Amino acid sequence: MESASLRHSYNAEYQSSYATDTRAGEEEEAPNGQTFLNPAFKIGSSRVSEQFRPLFGVSITWPGSVETSVEWNQQTETFLRTANLKVEEVQTNQLSGSVSYQKRGMRIPVLGLGRLENQIRFSLTVSRSVNDERSYNLRGALADVRSADGSVDPDRITDPTNDYVQVRKQTTRVQVTPELTYRLSDRVTADLLVEYERFDGDSRQPSYTRVNGGFNVSVSISQN
Structure with a gap:
């Protein structure tokens, strides 16, 4: 081994939208039965994005x-939809x-060109990507909390076997790319x-297999 390097990078972003509420100060009942006063500003939607590019690289x-x-x-994006009380995660x-x-x-x-220096390079890249999209029904979870007097296990809300969770998309993509360059x-x-x-x-998205190929030759001719 001649040399080695390790890489790690983390980036996060938070976005939120706000709107004024004409019912500010009025009392309102939440789905779990608790009452609260409407604030002057309400969150319309929020987005949290976390990226590890890479989480680990060598x-x-x-x-x-x-x-x-x-x-x-790794990348995780979480969206809060306050209008229908749902959380979407990608x-x-x-x-x-x-x-x-x-x-x-x-x-x-080479005839007429003398002795030319040649160079050959071969590379192979393999990647596997898994995408998972889910939606969490907070309104239904809060309603069950109210009926159960606040004794609902929080782990049930994220359990995909329950009605609170809807798996919207689960896909896997595998790519293999060999490349040969001769100069x-x-x-x-x-x-x-x-x-x-x-x-x-x-x-929602059918499976497929695809193979593409290409060949390119470029020649430069110059005369002094």
Whole structure:
């Protein structure tokens, strides 16, 4: 091992909207049976976003011009809808890894061009991403708290087997991308790329498998 580096990054964002309430100061009853005074400003909606990009990442350079890297990314977005008393949560987990090999310094004779330095590079990238979207019915949970005299277990509210939770989306995406690049000095460059993608969907988004490929050759001709 020649060198190694570790990466970690965290970013969070909070957004909220407010509106004046014409019934400010009036008494109102909540779904759980408790009463409160309407405030002068009410929250219309709130959003909290947390991102770990990456939660954990490591890159290693090995002897022989071989490089490897692994990253684990996490993102969670939570939305509060006060109009219908629901909380929506979107979670994304992605694990990716790559390996690349590069060989340079190969000099071969080319007719009319002398001995040109060649370079070849191969890379392979693999990633797996899981997306989960859920909606939590706070109005129904508060109503049950009222009927049970405040003795409802909080864990039941987040249990997907209960009516409080609606699983809106659960998908998995796997991508595999090998790429080969050949460079003949600065005059000729050839790229070969293949993209494989498998998507495991649900009732809202069907599953599919897709394979794309491409080949590109660029030639530069100049004369002094």
